[in-house]
Amino acid sequence: MDEAVDLLAAANPAPREWTEVATAPIIAAIEWFGEMGMFCAHLFRAVLRPPYEFGELARQCDEIGSKSLPLVALAGAATGVVLSLQTRAALVRFGAKSMLPAVIIFSIVKESGPVITALVVSGRVGAGIGAELGAMKVSEQIDAMEASAVDPFSYLIATRVAACVLMLPLLTLLSNLCGILMGWFATTLTEPVTLRHFLDSGFHGVMFSDFLPPTLKTLVFGWIIGIVACFEGMRTKGGTEGVGRAARTSVVLASLFVILADVFLVRIILVLYP
Amino acid sequence: MSEALTVRKPCIEVKDLHKAFGPQKVLDGLNLQVSSAETLAVLGRSGIGKSVLLKLLIGIQKPDSGSIRIDDTDIAGLDERALNEIRKKMGFLFQNAALYDSLTVGENVAFPLQRHAKMPDAELTNKVRALLTSVGMEKAIAKLPSELSGGMQKRVGLARALALDPKILLFDEPTAGLDPISAAEIGALIVDLNKKRNITSIVVAHDVRGARTFADRVVLLNDGRIIAEGTFDDLEKNRDPFVQQFLGDTSREKIAA
Numbered sequence: 001m002d003e004a005v006d007l008l009a010a011a012n013p014a015p016r017e018w019t020e021v022a023t024a025p026i027i028a029a030i031e032w033f034g035e036m037g038m039f040c041a042h043l044f045r046a047v048l049r050p051p052y053e054f055g056e057l058a059r060q061c062d063e064i065g066s067k068s069l070p071l072v073a074l075a076g077a078a079t080g081v082v083l084s085l086q087t088r089a090a091l092v093r094f095g096a097k098s099m100l101p102a103v104i105i106f107s108i109v110k111e112s113g114p115v116i117t118a119l120v121v122s123g124r125v126g127a128g129i130g131a132e133l134g135a136m137k138v139s140e141q142i143d144a145m146e147a148s149a150v151d152p153f154s155y156l157i158a159t160r161v162a163a164c165v166l167m168l169p170l171l172t173l174l175s176n177l178c179g180i181l182m183g184w185f186a187t188t189l190t191e192p193v194t195l196r197h198f199l200d201s202g203f204h205g206v207m208f209s210d211f212l213p214p215t216l217k218t219l220v221f222g223w224i225i226g227i228v229a230c231f232e233g234m235r236t237k238g239g240t241e242g243v244g245r246a247a248r249t250s251v252v253l254a255s256l257f258v259i260l261a262d263v264f265l266v267r268i269i270l271v272l273y274p
Numbered sequence: 275m276s277e278a279l280t281v282r283k284p285c286i287e288v289k290d291l292h293k294a295f296g297p298q299k300v301l302d303g304l305n306l307q308v309s310s311a312e313t314l315a316v317l318g319r320s321g322i323g324k325s326v327l328l329k330l331l332i333g334i335q336k337p338d339s340g341s342i343r344i345d346d347t348d349i350a351g352l353d354e355r356a357l358n359e360i361r362k363k364m365g366f367l368f369q370n371a372a373l374y375d376s377l378t379v380g381e382n383v384a385f386p387l388q389r390h391a392k393m394p395d396a397e398l399t400n401k402v403r404a405l406l407t408s409v410g411m412e413k414a415i416a417k418l419p420s421e422l423s424g425g426m427q428k429r430v431g432l433a434r435a436l437a438l439d440p441k442i443l444l445f446d447e448p449t450a451g452l453d454p455i456s457a458a459e460i461g462a463l464i465v466d467l468n469k470k471r472n473i474t475s476i477v478v479a480h481d482v483r484g485a486r487t488f489a490d491r492v493v494l495l496n497d498g499r500i501i502a503e504g505t506f507d508d509l510e511k512n513r514d515p516f517v518q519q520f521l522g523d524t525s526r527e528k529i530a531a
Contacts, residue, residue, distance in 0.1 A: 051389065132376075135375075136374075136375075139370060139372060139375075140368045140369070140370065140372040141372050141373070141374055141375070143329065143334050143366075143368065143372065144366065144368055144372035144373075144374070144434075145374075146332075146333075146334050146361075147332050147334060147361060147364070147365075147366040147368075148361070148385060148386040148389070148390075148434075148438075149358035149359075149361040149362050149386070149389075149390060150385070150386070150389050151354065151358075
């Protein structure tokens with residue numbers, strides 16, 4: 001009888017107060033940022049003292065950097081083509097067709113190159129790291145590492161975050177290159193123009209300050225992707241389902257924070273380089 | 275036998291250990307002493323906190339209160355670096371071996387050695403080979419863990435746990451999920467280790483019959499504390515209904531076998 005009552009109670013939990021329902025997500029968000037703060041603190045402690053896992057860092061640079069090359073190149077190329085097609089129509093309407101190369105190169109270098117690269121990498125690498133660390137967590141491999149007196153923050157986390165930070169600017173450069181080349185290619189299809197002429201007129205007004213800050217802001221994007229995916233992977237609970245959840249949350253949060261960070265970074269860059 | 279054991283210096287001493295996960299009390303005032311070179315089996319029903327006890331002993335989880343002394347050092351208050359020094363003296367065989375699945379068998383065994391035992395590459399390779407030979411897995415050195423069966427993974431896990439020549443070995447359900455022959459082989463390896471290397475072992479198990487083959491002494495865990503301890507013979511004389519029920523099941527198993 002008592003068991004039946006317990007079962008009923010479990011099936012129909014007492015209705016929660018509306019204040020509790022309203023505050024629960026806020027508390028969860030505050031907890032998330034608190035735990036993330038502690039995670040970062042642990043990571044900094046691990047980074048500040050040896051041993052350094054250079055072998056694993058190289059492996060992660062290959063995993064995160066080299067293996068993202070085709071995807072990033074393709075995304076960059078597609079952006080270039082689309083920019084050429086769309087802006088051309090708009091510029092023709094305003095009688096500013098000669099500005100086409102400059103508009104394509106400006107948009108790619110200043111905004112779409114870095115952001116699209118970061119979003120593509122969030123998807124590929126965020127899910128990869130989230131799922132890999134999540135699977136290691138639920139199969140006790142992280143525990144086994146600690147039991148072997150090896151700090152998972154040195155071996156697993158620091159290497160992955162560092163690889164993301166180092167690789168993202170390089171991937172962005174590649175994406176920019178593919179975007180500009182394909183932008184030129186798409187332009188020549190409707191109106192033949194030499195690559196040299198396209199680049200000359202496109203880069204005419206571009207200054208170093210147009211190029212460097214947007215490329216360097218991808219360091220921050222790399223940090224966000226690495227730290228969010230590692231954090232979500234390491235707090236995985238509950239078997240295979242938990243691993244799936246870790247991968248999904250990593251991608252969603254990494255993409256979201258990249259976009260939000262971009263708003264702030266663009267604002268800061270505009271203040272520093274008016 | 276038990277008199278001889280109590281004279282020896284305790285290698286592991288646990289006092290009034292408490293650990294809870296939220297409202298659920300897992301360990302509730304547990305006391306335990308393990309002498310050096312002893313093989314102790316910790317028995318109890320599934321999900322009762324036996325694995326938690328092992329993880330507390332190696333510092334992967336922190337106790338809520340109580341003290342854990344390993345070789346006269348209380349590990350509860352240690353920072354990560356000091357804890358790692360203690361961990362180097364201990365080996366842990368996880369329930370599902372927990373081999374790093376991106377590394378080969380050889381790299382798994384080399385993992386702790388590369389980081390803690392400064393030795394030239396040639397010596398390292400020889401040591402890895404020797405460790406794998408001691409568990410009968412030398413032929414699998416270049417394989418990935420996913421290519422091995424459960425029993426083979428546990429053997430490699432054991433080789434990895436032995437890599438730093440530990441004084442203490444912790445086994446989490448070493449025979450669970452294995453066929454009787456593989457289970458007996460792992461049991462034989464545990465006995466062998468204890469004899470050859472004088473290792474202090476704590477073996478968590480729920481299978482009484484298996485534990486009988488390798489353990490010097492047994493403790494029975496229930497409701498967060500130890501309710502019976504001694505040799506198997508001592509336990510059989512115990513009149514406590516839970517102890518009788520726990521052992522009774524295995525006597526029936528014995529008949530069936």
